[in-house]
Amino acid sequence: MNNERNIVRRLKVIILRIPSMLSNNRAVIAVLAFLYLLPLGTAASTSPVRALLFLITQIMVFSLLAMSFDLQLGRASLLNFGHVALFGVGAYFMAFTLDADFLPPPFNLIAAIPFPLTLVVAMMIGGGLGLIMGLTTSRMRGTAFAFIGLAIAMFIYNFFAENPGLSGGETGLRVPTPDIIRTAPFYLLFVTLAFVFLAAFIGMVVLYIKKRTEPIGLILVTPVMVAFTGVLLIFGTNVFGPVLVFIAFLGMIFLFWIERSKSISDPLQYSENRTFTGEVKPTNKLTTYVLPFIIIIIVLIGVVVSFGSNIAQMVTLWIEDSSTFYFTIPVQFYLVLTCLVITYVFIKRLIASPFGRMVTAVAQNEERAEALGYNSYRAKIVVLVISGAIAGLAGALYAPFIRIIDPHTTLGVEITINAMLYTIIGGIGTLLGPILGTGVVVYSELNLVDFIREGLGLPGQLWLVGLGVMYIFIVLFMPLGIVGSIGRRAGSIKDRLRQLKLGQFEFGIKDTDYWVFGLLGTIGLFLLLLIVSL
Amino acid sequence: MTMQTKRFSPRDYLEENPQVRKLLRITVVIALIIIGGLLVLAAIDVYTWNGFVVRASKSLVNGLALSMLLFLMVSGFFLIFGLCDVINFAHGAFFMLGGFMGFVIYLGTEAVFLDPALPFYLIFGANQFALSVTAFIVSALGAAAVLALIGGGIEFFTIRRLYGNPIAQILLTVGFMFVITQIVEIIWGPSQFSYFIISNSQITYFFISGLLDFGGGLQFAVYRIFLIFLGLAVAGLMFIGFRKTRIGLLVQAGIEDSEMVEALGTDIRKLFTIVFMLGAGLAGLSGAVLVPWIGANSGHGLTYLIFAFVIVVVGGAHYGRLEGTFFGALIVGLSIQFTSYFIPFLENIIVFIIMAIILIVRPGGLTGHE
Numbered sequence: 009m010n011n012e013r014n015i016v017r018r019l020k021v022i023i024l025r026i027p028s029m030l031s032n033n034r035a036v037i038a039v040l041a042f043l044y045l046l047p048l049g050t051a052a053s054t055s056p057v058r059a060l061l062f063l064i065t066q067i068m069v070f071s072l073l074a075m076s077f078d079l080q081l082g083r084a085s086l087l088n089f090g091h092v093a094l095f096g097v098g099a100y101f102m103a104f105t106l107d108a109d110f111l112p113p114p115f116n117l118i119a120a121i122p123f124p125l126t127l128v129v130a131m132m133i134g135g136g137l138g139l140i141m142g143l144t145t146s147r148m149r150g151t152a153f154a155f156i157g158l159a160i161a162m163f164i165y166n167f168f169a170e171n172p173g174l175s176g177g178e179t180g181l182r183v184p185t186p187d188i189i190r191t192a193p194f195y196l197l198f199v200t201l202a203f204v205f206l207a208a209f210i211g212m213v214v215l216y217i218k219k220r221t222e223p224i225g226l227i228l229v230t231p232v233m234v235a236f237t238g239v240l241l242i243f244g245t246n247v248f249g250p251v252l253v254f255i256a257f258l259g260m261i262f263l264f265w266i267e268r269s270k271s272i273s274d275p276l277q278y279s280e281n282r283t284f285t286g287e288v289k290p291t292n293k294l295t296t297y298v299l300p301f302i303i304i305i306i307v308l309i310g311v312v313v314s315f316g317s318n319i320a321q322m323v324t325l326w327i328e329d330s331s332t333f334y335f336t337i338p339v340q341f342y343l344v345l346t347c348l349v350i351t352y353v354f355i356k357r358l359i360a361s362p363f364g365r366m367v368t369a370v371a372q373n374e375e376r377a378e379a380l381g382y383n384s385y386r387a388k389i390v391v392l393v394i395s396g397a398i399a400g401l402a403g404a405l406y407a408p409f410i411r412i413i414d415p416h417t418t419l420g421v422e423i424t425i426n427a428m429l430y431t432i433i434g435g436i437g438t439l440l441g442p443i444l445g446t447g448v449v450v451y452s453e454l455n456l457v458d459f460i461r462e463g464l465g466l467p468g469q470l471w472l473v474g475l476g477v478m479y480i481f482i483v484l485f486m487p488l489g490i491v492g493s494i495g496r497r498a499g500s501i502k503d504r505l506r507q508l509k510l511g512q513f514e515f516g517i518k519d520t521d522y523w524v525f526g527l528l529g530t531i532g533l534f535l536l537l538l539i540v541s542l
Numbered sequence: 543m544t545m546q547t548k549r550f551s552p553r554d555y556l557e558e559n560p561q562v563r564k565l566l567r568i569t570v571v572i573a574l575i576i577i578g579g580l581l582v583l584a585a586i587d588v589y590t591w592n593g594f595v596v597r598a599s600k601s602l603v604n605g606l607a608l609s610m611l612l613f614l615m616v617s618g619f620f621l622i623f624g625l626c627d628v629i630n631f632a633h634g635a636f637f638m639l640g641g642f643m644g645f646v647i648y649l650g651t652e653a654v655f656l657d658p659a660l661p662f663y664l665i666f667g668a669n670q671f672a673l674s675v676t677a678f679i680v681s682a683l684g685a686a687a688v689l690a691l692i693g694g695g696i697e698f699f700t701i702r703r704l705y706g707n708p709i710a711q712i713l714l715t716v717g718f719m720f721v722i723t724q725i726v727e728i729i730w731g732p733s734q735f736s737y738f739i740i741s742n743s744q745i746t747y748f749f750i751s752g753l754l755d756f757g758g759g760l761q762f763a764v765y766r767i768f769l770i771f772l773g774l775a776v777a778g779l780m781f782i783g784f785r786k787t788r789i790g791l792l793v794q795a796g797i798e799d800s801e802m803v804e805a806l807g808t809d810i811r812k813l814f815t816i817v818f819m820l821g822a823g824l825a826g827l828s829g830a831v832l833v834p835w836i837g838a839n840s841g842h843g844l845t846y847l848i849f850a851f852v853i854v855v856v857g858g859a860h861y862g863r864l865e866g867t868f869f870g871a872l873i874v875g876l877s878i879q880f881t882s883y884f885i886p887f888l889e890n891i892i893v894f895i896i897m898a899i900i901l902i903v904r905p906g907g908l909t910g911h912e
Binding site for chain 2: 081085087144154155156158159160162163166167169170421425428429432467469470472473475476477479480483484487
């Protein structure tokens, strides 16, 4: 009895904490809701969205690799040249678990491990290799650690390259798609997740508009809702969905109007008109519960209406032929995106934790940290293990996604150098930097190289030379990379935005409003990519 | 903290008991000799006595040639690492670029010498041997000079800004490695293509070609024997230079303790630039000398960079001496060639096994401190 009441109380606390959680992570939730909605635009037919999804999945896999590399380089100042080994080991392990006929009998038992569990095992293997690399940090001090990592990576590369029976050799090893990726329930699970994120997003917008009763609140929400409706119009299958979303938007304006009429815009005016009684303002049931939930439900119905036929088509496709490219790409996208989100949150929490602070201390001055009683050796090893696990996860996601792996593309030193390019160009020691850097480099490598070769008639590798020169300039003059340099000037940019004026009207943009720019920027970027790829 | 229980550590135990240590060392040496003898016997059993002699002598000659070449390259890497504490990841790329420079300069010199309009034609037009020798010397020195200029420029304009930030320096050299490799691949194509002098030269002649035949399958490429002597000569010159010249002594002292050298009134920055030029020049020279043997190839950069790492670790990375690098190069070069003739599947892995053994037994390498 007592226990039950405890559970109920705990649930209540969790539910009560949802609004503050939503308000604290506005930008992340908004971008995530958009990313999770994107694959719903694909169906059983060819669609430009699918090519985009394929590209983004690739970017996200390499983002995981770059994030794990940045965890070592940016947080712990460990330059590990053998990073690719962690990635490649994960990829090959995944390939071996997916095909029971590949390894000789005693070893092919690993193929009995079911798919999502193999991701965990691949992470453990990557972490184990990271542990081995970490143990060598005591042998060689400082920068010479880069030697050992490279030697370990080259050893593994040569081992796989010398055994074509094991690695598939030059032609590569064909990796089958895991069975569970080819099932509709797995897909529907992610679709549900997408709707959860969508509900969170709309709830966040409602909370925002209730709190931000200055005119700027409405001014900022309008483009968001217009963009949202536009996305539904472009990716959805009919007009009724966007219409419902538009109705919900009208509801939001109504909510804004009620809240604004109640709010105190000018404290002086307030003291003139009313007398302060000291009573707690009673919660208004209409604006707190009824209207927001109606809005959320209308939007959800609108999205279901827009994408319902797509989802149904996907499920039918599964019944007919689940192994087609059409079916697996959105599911792979969801899988990788979910892994990326979990990793992102995990790294964010890890850096903010006492352990993360300790790692920073060790990275900045090892002797001082040791004098303060921290075990720097253990800190480095733990960072390497975590980072190895993430890199192993990236490899394990990469193998079934790219379908053919060979030693060169999964274990070659070029991958480490690429991870370095992504991290440095994006910005070391920042969470978003590696992701952004990966996006810029991978996208440009895939598209600009061909453009230069065919459009301009020049060798396509000129772009890679340009990238290298850019990298050198960033190392020399912008040690924090793109994201870091912007973050450094964030203060002055924010000041300028706060004082932004249009004639007499002051916008007064505050910290709480930046999610709008993040979301609009993301949507704009994706639409641009879609237009370019058409 | 009260009492800390002392854990048993083999290293402490050995340090406390010198007799046991001595005994252990003798046992290990005897065991190694026995294992070596067994391996030789097994090899004789597999390949017959004659085949064993042929293989052993071939791998000895090739291994010595490779060792000398590696020593020339790695000494540059070692000097830069020892003095400036910069791990020069672009060193392999310098080496590879040196090969291409040597190749291009050789062909260019040959074309100039063979041009009837120029006075050189009178001297070299008929004498192919003199032409080839001169072109080879010009190409080796030219490649060294070009690479020395490139290396010095890179140090002077970029790396100099980042002293005191070792990780940024490494990242920077990786950037240069990337850029150089990409440019070379644009011009000469990916690593599937190797460029050789004889097949590309106008007169299809190179002054050292052909085999030295002792009969019974004992054939050695003359060029490799030539390489051994060339490498020994350059190594000897370097050792003398380090003992006798002022700069050599300064560099040696700087590797031991660069702050003290600076405090004694040497412009250490200038010294850094000189060492960088020297190191890059040696890489260029060794790259150019390699061309007649293995050819110029854009994939060589990474391969030989890894050899350089292993040799420096074996020879003694921190506060090591040049002699350590020499012996490291000998060990690596010989073991690569011996395994390639006797245990082919270990050929690409043996260097890492050596590195692992050295790191476990002597973390400081042959000459360095721990």
